[in-house]
Amino acid sequence: MYELTGKALELQQQLTAFMEEHIYPNEHVFHEQVATASNRWAPPPILEELKLKARAQGLWNLFLPDSDHGAGLTNFEYAHLCEIMGRSPVAAEVFNCSAPDTGNMEVLARYGTPEQQDKWLKPLLNGEIRSCFSMTEPEVASSDATNIACEIRREGDEYVINGRKWWSSGAMTTTCKIAIVMGKTDPFAERHRQQSMILVPLDTPGVEIIRALNVFGYDHAPHGHAEIHYDNVRVPASNMLLGEGRGFEIAQGRLGPGRIHHCMRTIGVAERALQAMCERIHERVAFGKPLADFDSIRKDIARSRIEIEQTRLLTLKAARMMDTVGNKVARQEIAMIKAAAPSMALRVLDRAIQVHGAKGVSQDSFLAAAWAHQRTLRLADGPDEVHLDTIAKLELKNYSSKR
Incomplete structure (x- = not known):
């Protein structure tokens, strides 16, 4: 019941060999390069080198069930590969399989418009940029997502976003270019139809990275976790994902x-x-x-x-x-x-x-x-x-x- 066969088994063996040959021996190089970098939030050179090797071997976007963009594996098949990658904190990004990018790519692949996919999904699939997911807020108990208070207000052909988010993991890295922001578009709608998700480029005026957040003293550079203030941030109405109330x-x-x-x-x-x-x-x-x-x-x-x-x-x-x-x-x-x-x-x-x-x-x-x-x-x-x-x-x- 739990054995792999065919393509999934081949990928498992290939991935295991790659980890032994390239990932484990270079973990210390990764950490040394991050520690000594002039900008600790920039991806270290070894990461980019390993990404090129992984992609050349076809060990790329393994999480996507869509065979046009990923490996075409089931959840069951990919789970075995995910366990192997989980053995090293360096591995997931090398194979373009790291969170929150995996979830964000799935969202864009499943719910994005062709224009949204062309602008954001393609560079994410290519490993050219990274992304973050802005949901959790410091002022409310975000374990109950209906508490989320970040405002997303329609004004003509734009949406205006106001709110403070934190634990937007990945937002600190220099390659993070896009955030999926969850906020409230209609406070009077049915409880689970009040929230929406919208695409916000991080270089949009009004997006302010307040600080990096530490986890028991670890800042997890170059990935990092950010507190972000969205202050009258204006984005085109076409940046809405799926439609209002679909968050x-x-x-x-x-x-x-x-x-x-x-x-x-x-x-x-x-x-x-x-x-x-x-x-x-x-x-x-x-x-x-x-x-x-x-x-x-x-x-x-x-x-x-x-x-x-x-x-x-x-x-x-x-x-x-x-x-x-x-x-x-x-x-x-x-x-x-x-x-x-x-x-x-x-x-x-x-x-x-x-x-x-x-x-x-x-x-x-x-x-x-x-x-x-x-x-x-x-x-x-x-x-x-x-x-x-x-x-x-x-x-x-x-x-x-x-x-």
Whole structure:
């Protein structure tokens, strides 16, 4: 049920080889170039070099099910590749498969007009520019998207945008040229028809990048997370996506595949942490014996393997359901994996950090940065509490009709 065949299997083998030959050996080069750059928000040279190599090998836009633009893979097939890419923080962008660009490209491919696709989707597919997604706001509980207060007001042939957004991931990088902004077009409409999404070029007058936001002290350069003030920003009415009041509809189409991607990348991180833990305990001796001889550490390894396998199977089940019965029917499974995967990865990372001791919390190991990033995923694309509530409500529906 969970084996790959044909083209997907070939891509999996090719991707694994590329990671071994080009990604892992160059992670330190990437970080060194970012740290020593005159502009830390500019893509480092090694990134562009690796992108050229990946594209030359056909390892490009693998996430898109549209075979005209991507690899033509199902969610289930791409999930396996996503796990491999998730093992390195450098990898996804090398293959033009990094968030939020993947979600934004899917939105433009699915809902964009030919003109919008020509202007923004093509350069994104070519890896020439990057994009951000401006949804979360500092003044409201954005886990309930109906709270979003950013105003999108029609004035003749233009829309005027006013609001403050934050955690617009990717907006800090010098190659980020376009934002998809979610805001309120009609506060008096039905609750889920008040919001719309609109394309806003970041060089539009009135778009002000306030600051970069840190995650537990990490600024994630050159990608970064921005707080943005949209101050009387005017864009053509033709920049509206799908039509007024369609924001939630677009969001639902965007988030299903994105959550699969997040979860499989998370499993990749957990696998690498477990690998690091196993290698470490064979190298280190304490109290006269290898760490591998300590029962408590062996149990941590066993628990980690069990939890990774459980989460992978659940995520692949959700991906398979999305392919066969659709996102709506798979809604509970998608919510389950989004609640389960980041917490699982955090547990595995914490055990690996413990085994590595002081090194585990330093820059000499990938573990500390990985832990900080994984912790954000308990909030990104909806906090755990929202997903758990969805799971419970759907579960209870199975019993309400029997009473």
